[in-house]
Amino acid sequence: MEALAYYDGKIGTPEELTVPFNDRVHFFGDGVYDATVGANGKVYLMQDHLDRFYTSAKALDINIPMPKEELGKLLTDLLAKVDGTTHFVYWQVTRGVETRNHVYAENLPGKLWVSIRQNHLNDPDVPIKLNTEEDTRFYHCNIKTLNLLPSVVAAQHAKRIGVQETVLHRGDIVTECAHSNVSILKDGVFYSHPNDEFILRGIAKTHMIQACYRLGITVMEKCFTLDDLMNADEIIVTSSSNFCLHACEVDGKPAGGKDPATLKAIQDEVLREYYAYTGKTTVVD
Incomplete structure (x- = not known):
């Protein structure tokens, strides 16, 4: 697989997965994200990125649907499914799915997204x-x-x-x-x-x-x-x-x-x- 997509427990290619119309991301961009490099099956500096991800979500009162350790394992497992040795590993959580309204339901379950694709790093010697x-x-x-x-x-x-x-x-x-x-x-x-x-x-x-x-x-x-x-x-x-x-x-x-x-x-x-x-x-x- 050259690229992988994950949404709320479902895995497929980016072309295969669909997102509910009422996911608040569509109306408000209501969510947070993080991203890093994947290399040789490892999510680079994963703990640092997970810490920042959970801090961002907490700042906006968004509920991430799994604990930090479980998300780290999920990212590592999903990375193993994508071909290549260097990857772009991206994940986000949106506030959840409900009818469009500026105010939101308390304790609304967040929706987790992951995108992993083959990638390369730019040469630091090239200005x-x-x-x-x-x-x-x-x-x-x-x-x-x-x-x-x-x-x-x-x-x-x-x-x-x-x-x-x-x-x-x-x-x-x-x-x-x-x-x-x-x-x-x-x-x-x-x-x-x-x-x-x-x-x-x-x-x-x-x-x-x-x-x-x-x-x-x-x-x-x-x-x-x-x-x-x-x-x-x-x-x-x-x-x-x-x-x-x-x-x-x-x-x-x-x-x-x-x-x-x-x-x-x-x-x-x-x-x-x-x-x-x-x-x-x-x-x-």
């Missing part, structure tokens, strides 16, 4: 291009909700202008990217936006910060500006499906590329953890 846009999303970016329309619009615009990711900012303060975290290196110090309501606490970013600690690199989790971004020695973009990518251009202007040694040390340490966890020996299949 990417970025653009910047004002961050006009809401004030709950720390919850990994299904309401991703602003990110969809930003990602499509980025594709049209030939860049790979959009850096969002509120005023002069850089927050995160449309579907990644962004951090910078300057004078040997790693800077990243603090984990507040304006960004999603990235699992990959968290492990990259831990890698910096192991390497003895000073970490500052504090706000940085667009000027800081443009003048950074390196710009690092990271997500759970792409580790430690670096930028060579922002808004059509050259950027980064001034501290390749420190960048490479961080990339190597992040990948060392990935290889140890999964048994993989390379990022690019």
Whole structure:
């Protein structure tokens, strides 16, 4: 099987499964999700992602229909059914099924979805291009909700202008990217936006910060500006499906590329953890 879908206990291909019309996701985008890499049959950093998933659901009073340990086993079992060695593992829970109404029934059973497909990681040695846009999303970016329309619009615009990711900012303060975290290196110090309501606490970013600690690199989790971004020695973009990518251009202007040694040390340490966890020996299949 090249791709697998799961909904509320049913398993099939994405084309085979159907979702009830009254699932609240259709009317309100009412749910939360998480995602990571699957490699050699292992769901990468599964416990970290499950912790964030259950935290997001709790923040929105959504009931996940099984305990954390059971969901972890389900994800691992479903991953084993999909061909290949590297996968994109995605799961979400919607509030449930009931007639459309803004208010919802107390203790409504949530509906679990899983999608697993063959995938590959981008080569961290290949630089990417970025653009910047004002961050006009809401004030709950720390919850990994299904309401991703602003990110969809930003990602499509980025594709049209030939860049790979959009850096969002509120005023002069850089927050995160449309579907990644962004951090910078300057004078040997790693800077990243603090984990507040304006960004999603990235699992990959968290492990990259831990890698910096192991390497003895000073970490500052504090706000940085667009000027800081443009003048950074390196710009690092990271997500759970792409580790430690670096930028060579922002808004059509050259950027980064001034501290390749420190960048490479961080990339190597992040990948060392990935290889140890999964048994993989390379990022690019």
